[in-house]
Amino acid sequence: MNLHYHVDGDAFIAAGEASSQVKKVLKQLGIAPHTIRKIAISMYEAEMNMVLHANGGDIHVEITPHKICITLKDEGPGIPDLELAMQEGYSTASQEIRELGFGAGMGLPNMKKYSDELSIRSEVGKGTEVEIIAWLP
Amino acid sequence: MTIEEVKKILQGHLVVGSDLSYEVHSAYGSDLMSDVLAFVKNHVLLLTGLINPQVIRTAEMMDIRTIVFVRGKKPTQDVIELAQQKNMIILTTSYSLYTSCGLLYQHGLRGEEEANELALPR
């Protein structure tokens, strides 16, 4: 099964809607709640990053009997130092973003923690591609 | 502790939901959704002073069904509708985050890490 979502960079209210939809689909497919929660948290963090740091983008979800693969692609500013960005507490979020309850610099570490495999490709000035994989038992 | 008791202790108002007999076994208070996503492991009662839609989204991702908005903050209609769609239970209270948590704790509702014997973040 393949799912596609376009995420608007200006719609803070709608941000997270794609993650919400995917969570619903996984539930309908009878995936274990523990697995759904892991995927929901990592996808939501990635979706919020796309909205807050990269002005939106596109999400592709591939579900097979063996794995769930979520690819989030944006054409934002890119991440200059990925190793630094992966550290807990590192954030370039504005005061405005912080007032909304985000920007603690826990998103990327959280995505790492809750996904079975996480790969990030990013190029400054071009954009970022995040791939989250969860293996199904 | 039931939502009924939470409501009474916090002199709260029910703004979404109707199931006052719903039980919570631990709680977490924070204005940082990033921390909620990073540290909460269970179906807690979430207390927060933030009232934007991403509080509801965060709760949804974590399978959190119950939220208390503190400091007399009133959620807007779009936030209320989103919470209704997600079948959540939302209370508001005039007490601050500190006082709300303190009152519930005093009445026996323990924190997430204590109730579930989680390791503390370093």
Ligand SMILES: Nc1ncnc2c1ncn2[C@@H]1O[C@H](COP(=O)(O)OP(=O)(O)O)[C@@H](O)[C@H]1O
């Ligand atoms: N999609 C993205 N595009 C550009 N920069 C990003 C993206 N995702 C993350 N970043 C950068 O990495 C930093 C750390 O991300 P994260 O751990 O999610 O923390 P936070 O979102 O709280 O700042 C961000 O502050 C930002 O500088």
Ligand SMILES: [Mg+2]
């Ligand atoms: Mg983030």
